[in-house]
Amino acid sequence: MQLNGHRDSVSPLWKVRNVCCIGAGYVGGPTSAVIASKNPSVGVTVTDINERRISAWKSNRLPIFEPGLLETVQEARDGSASRRPNLFFTTDIEAAIGAADLIFVAVNTPTKTSGRGVGRASETGFLESAIRTIAEVAETDKIIVEKSTVPLGTAGLIREILDAIGNPGVHFEVLSNPEFLAEGTALKDLLLPDRILIGSLSSPSGISACDTLRNLYSTWVPQSKIITTHLLSSELAKLAANAMLGQRITNVNSLSAICEATGANIEEVSNAVGLDFRIGPKMLNASVGFGGSCFKKDILSLAYIAETLHLPEIAAYWTSVLELNEYQKDRFAQRIVRCLYSTLTNKKIAILGFAFKKNTGDTRESPAISICQALLDEGAQITLYDPKVPKHQIWADLVCNGGEGTEENITICETAYQACHDVNAVVILTEWDEFSNRQPVEPARMDWERVAKTMRQPRYVFDGRNITDAVELQKLGLRVEHIGKSL
Numbered sequence: 001m002q003l004n005g006h007r008d009s010v011s012p013l014w015k016v017r018n019v020c021c022i023g024a025g026y027v028g029g030p031t032s033a034v035i036a037s038k039n040p041s042v043g044v045t046v047t048d049i050n051e052r053r054i055s056a057w058k059s060n061r062l063p064i065f066e067p068g069l070l071e072t073v074q075e076a077r078d079g080s081a082s083r084r085p086n087l088f089f090t091t092d093i094e095a096a097i098g099a100a101d102l103i104f105v106a107v108n109t110p111t112k113t114s115g116r117g118v119g120r121a122s123e124t125g126f127l128e129s130a131i132r133t134i135a136e137v138a139e140t141d142k143i144i145v146e147k148s149t150v151p152l153g154t155a156g157l158i159r160e161i162l163d164a165i166g167n168p169g170v171h172f173e174v175l176s177n178p179e180f181l182a183e184g185t186a187l188k189d190l191l192l193p194d195r196i197l198i199g200s201l202s203s204p205s206g207i208s209a210c211d212t213l214r215n216l217y218s219t220w221v222p223q224s225k226i227i228t229t230h231l232l233s234s235e236l237a238k239l240a241a242n243a244m245l246g247q248r249i250t251n252v253n254s255l256s257a258i259c260e261a262t263g264a265n266i267e268e269v270s271n272a273v274g275l276d277f278r279i280g281p282k283m284l285n286a287s288v289g290f291g292g293s294c295f296k297k298d299i300l301s302l303a304y305i306a307e308t309l310h311l312p313e314i315a316a317y318w319t320s321v322l323e324l325n326e327y328q329k330d331r332f333a334q335r336i337v338r339c340l341y342s343t344l345t346n347k348k349i350a351i352l353g354f355a356f357k358k359n360t361g362d363t364r365e366s367p368a369i370s371i372c373q374a375l376l377d378e379g380a381q382i383t384l385y386d387p388k389v390p391k392h393q394i395w396a397d398l399v400c401n402g403g404e405g406t407e408e409n410i411t412i413c414e415t416a417y418q419a420c421h422d423v424n425a426v427v428i429l430t431e432w433d434e435f436s437n438r439q440p441v442e443p444a445r446m447d448w449e450r451v452a453k454t455m456r457q458p459r460y461v462f463d464g465r466n467i468t469d470a471v472e473l474q475k476l477g478l479r480v481e482h483i484g485k486s487l
């Protein structure tokens with residue numbers, strides 16, 4: 001099989017009039033919106049078992065925050081004088097499947113919470129349930145596209161399920177087409193992808209299905225960026241990309257500890273290292289540790305796969321990346337306690353940022369969760385502000401799920417100023433532009449002088465994202481601790 005470029009189809013291409021996407025989450029929603037916006041003659045129906053999510057997608061208060069998403073959804077969903085609406089949202093999964101020629105499956109694949117591989121393997125139950133529904137409902141031929149991130153070999157299992165319970169008169173083709181978008185930049189990543197990866201069987205009908213999907217992307221992605229591989233390579237490449245990105249951040253974070261112990265500066269080190277063309281400058285920012293729904297889950301999954309293949313050394317190698325990430329979060333929390341004279345009892349601490357990164361309201365695996373828990377555990381009073389995370393989510397993460405938080409020790413604030421009022425320390429946990437004093441753009445910038453005036457001694461700023469200029473903050477009488485720098 002050719003690894004890149006166009007392979008000649010030996011079977012005719014499928015006619016795609018209707019596309020369905022099962023799963024209306026962070027991947028299914030934005031991906032479907034972009035496909036619909038770039039293919040006005042194709043109907044795209046997004047479906048989900050979660051009624052609240054679907055009704056939010058139909059409104060102008062979308063269920064997720066992503067810069068530029070509302071405009072893209074509105075363009076395709078609501079139509080205009082020059083285009084008919086072609087993006088639809090529904091909970092009628094069976095009807096959406098029945099009408100579709102091509103079906104993306106973008107359901108969640110979280111880490112298993114019980115059974116074999118608990119805490120490590122990815123849960124494919126939601127995916128299997130979606131596939132079973134397709135098998136039961138489909139009366140016409142379908143291309144099924146695995147969009148979710150899955151364990152190696154899942155496409156083969158999907159084919160087995162379809163063979164076992166699907167209508168024998170219906171032909172199914174299964175493709176792997178992993179998604180590489182990052183939250184906060186999802187629209188940009190979808191519109192200008194580094195690559196589109198399509199894995200297929202090398203049979204004539206597999207190649208024909210692959211080319212059919214390629215055509216859907218070709219309306220806006222250059223051919224040179226659409227690469228085709230074997231199904232297994234595609235599934236593994238997705239896990240590998242996330243594992244290597246997480247490992248890269250961990251490399252830098254491990255060096256940040258050496259910097260703090262010696263006086264070297266992690267920004268200078270990252271910059272010098274990243275200028276090597278072979279290494280490159282991206283994903284080299286030291287931080288409180290990586291978060292998000294993907295890196296940890298996918299590295300756990302990769303390590304578990306290695307273990308099941310009797311490769312314990314490989315499993316241990318990837319697991320160590322996660323251990324170091326936990327260490328980085330704990331190291332930061334302990335540094336706060338140490339600087340505040342080894343006790344947080346009766347101390348007030350402002351937390352700026354709760355999302356796992358800027359430009360998203362998502363808190364899945366956010367480092368802020370475990371760092372806040374560690375501070376609460378030491379007796380701190382926390383005042384917390386994030387511009388996009390809903391209050392109920394913070395509550396769920398810190399209080400409801402067996403955490404240390406209570407209504408007495410956590411206050412969720414409407415502004416950064418409210419959160420920072422009368423506190424001993426400010427802790428930056430998400431790199432929102434408004435917390436930076438380096439931002440040249442006025443409206444986004446927080447007035448740190450105003451904050452400094454209302455703080456209590458010892459007036460510490462713990463910047464877990466290195467977004468502040470320490471010299472400027474020190475001029476305001478603040479003591480500053482950055483990641484990977486000893487000032």
Ligand SMILES: NC(=O)c1ccc[n+]([C@@H]2O[C@H](COP(=O)([O-])OP(=O)(O)OC[C@H]3O[C@@H](n4cnc5c(N)ncnc54)[C@H](O)[C@@H]3O)[C@@H](O)[C@H]2O)c1
Pocket residue numbers: 022023024025026027028047048049050053093106107108109126127129130147148149150179180181182183293294
């Ligand atoms: N979040 C990201 O940035 C990102 C990026 C690339 C890949 N991925 C992968 O994409 C997949 C989806 O991730 P997400 O963040 O969009 O998840 P999500 O939890 O936001 O959305 C998944 C949706 O699928 C729905 N669902 C589950 N089972 C269903 C079923 N049987 N029928 C209909 N709907 C069903 C859920 O109700 C949910 O709304 C995961 O495998 C993830 O690893 C995520």
Ligand SMILES: O=c1ccn([C@@H]2O[C@H](COP(=O)(O)OP(=O)(O)O[C@H]3O[C@H](CO)[C@@H](O)[C@H](O)[C@H]3O)[C@@H](O)[C@H]2O)c(=O)[nH]1
Pocket residue numbers: 149179180181182183184242245249282283284285286287288289290291292293294295356357358
């Ligand atoms: O230099 C960096 C870059 C990121 N991070 C942190 O790493 C985490 C993940 O960030 P990022 O990768 O930007 O966001 P995700 O939305 O988790 O996207 C990752 O996970 C997705 C889900 O699989 C993939 O599709 C994307 O390609 C991959 O980047 C966040 O906590 C960031 O703050 C750092 O600490 N330092």
